[in-house]
Amino acid sequence: MxxxxxxxxxxxxxxxxxxxxxxxxxxxxPALHVSNAILVVLIILTLAFIARSKIKDRIERDEDxxxxxxxxxxxxxxxxxxxxxxxxxxxxxxVAPRFLYLVGALAFFILxxxxxxxxxxxxxxxxxxxxxxxxxxxxxxxxxxxGFKEHGLAYLKHFMGPFWWLAWLMIPIxxxxxxxxxxxxxxxxxxxxxxxxxxGAIFFMLVPLAVPVFTLVLGLFVSFVQTFVFMLLTMVYxxxxxxxxxx
Amino acid sequence: MKAPRRETVRLITHVSxxxxxxxxxxxxxxxxxxxxxxWLGTDPWMTLFWLVAGVIAxxxxxxxxxxxxxxxxxxxEDDGNAP
Numbered sequence: 315m316x317x318x319x320x321x322x323x324x325x326x327x328x329x330x331x332x333x334x335x336x337x338x339x340x341x342x343x344p345a346l347h348v349s350n351a352i353l354v355v356l357i358i359l360t361l362a363f364i365a366r367s368k369i370k371d372r373i374e375r376d377e378d379x380x381x382x383x384x385x386x387x388x389x390x391x392x393x394x395x396x397x398x399x400x401x402x403x404x405x406x407x408x409v410a411p412r413f414l415y416l417v418g419a420l421a422f423f424i425l426x427x428x429x430x431x432x433x434x435x436x437x438x439x440x441x442x443x444x445x446x447x448x449x450x451x452x453x454x455x456x457x458x459x460x461g462f463k464e465h466g467l468a469y470l471k472h473f474m475g476p477f478w479w480l481a482w483l484m485i486p487i488x489x490x491x492x493x494x495x496x497x498x499x500x501x502x503x504x505x506x507x508x509x510x511x512x513x514g515a516i517f518f519m520l521v522p523l524a525v526p527v528f529t530l531v532l533g534l535f536v537s538f539v540q541t542f543v544f545m546l547l548t549m550v551y552x553x554x555x556x557x558x559x560x561x
Numbered sequence: 562m563k564a565p566r567r568e569t570v571r572l573i574t575h576v577s578x579x580x581x582x583x584x585x586x587x588x589x590x591x592x593x594x595x596x597x598x599x600w601l602g603t604d605p606w607m608t609l610f611w612l613v614a615g616v617i618a619x620x621x622x623x624x625x626x627x628x629x630x631x632x633x634x635x636x637x638e639d640d641g642n643a644p
Contacts, residue, residue: 486614498581
């Protein structure tokens with residue numbers, strides 16, 4: 315990417331410095347994914363604080379929590395959070411509220427990151443493998459931690475497979491398939507968003523009129539589906555880690 | 562564009578997870594085996610063993626995906642037959 319490209323993040327003084335601190339040593343590109351991730355987090359935090367202060371206002375004045383009229387920040391945030399919780403309850407059951415903070419935060423970050431790629435002047439943080447690997451490692455550490463918390467050391471038992479005399483083969487197999495999870499999670503998200511971004515850029519270069527709109531529609535679709543896929547797999551791994559002892 | 566149903570997206574998730582994990586498992590198995598070989602000097606036995614384990618792990622995840630696909634298909638047929 316050319317150095318004279320203009321991004322929203324470069325307009326903010328602190329973030330511009332940050333980009334040039336974390337320069338990619340192999341090709342000298344500024345770390346746009348770091349600054350854009352911070353920008354995305356700031357946007358989410360702003361929206362969340364607006365929605366929260368509105369709800370808090372009503373509670374403090376002892377009024378009923380009726381929805382506001384029209385499309386407001388509070389309504390959109392409520393809709394998204396309740397939608398995420400609904401999806402989680404569908405696939406996790408009664409433990410869903412316990413993991414809302416983890417899965418919901420990941421979903422918000424990934425969705426806003428993906429969607430930011432459709433806005434000119436943003437570089438989506440998720441089109442860099444470092445960002446997606448960070449998200450996937452959080453999931454990897456979290457589900458293993460929850461597994462240990464739920465079963466104690468007995469969590470290690472399900473690495474051994476059904477028969478003790480097969481343990482010498484099952485342990486390597488389980489280790490490999492557990493290590494494959496964060497890799498496939500991060501590679502899928504990164505590949506889809508980067509590919510989508512590149513296709514959009516190339517179409518914009520070839521035919522700058524009307525045609526890129528279709529890639530934007532495609533990008534919108536990919537953004538939502540990839541967020542959903544990441545969320546769903548996180549939930550599959552989490553419930554797999556906390557369920558196993560029941561069988 | 563018609564919005565996909567949640568079940569369809571769930572299916573897409575499992576299929577893409579299984580197929581990607583097939584490749585990843587083989588690569589990770591070979592990588593671990595190679596690292597252990599160069600560390601312990603047991604060339605080529607660790608690479609072989611971990612490669613085989615990786616292939617088994619990959620195909621196991623693929624088989625799980627196919628099983629869940631089959632279950633989903635069976636459910637669809639049951640729904641269709643229900644009066």
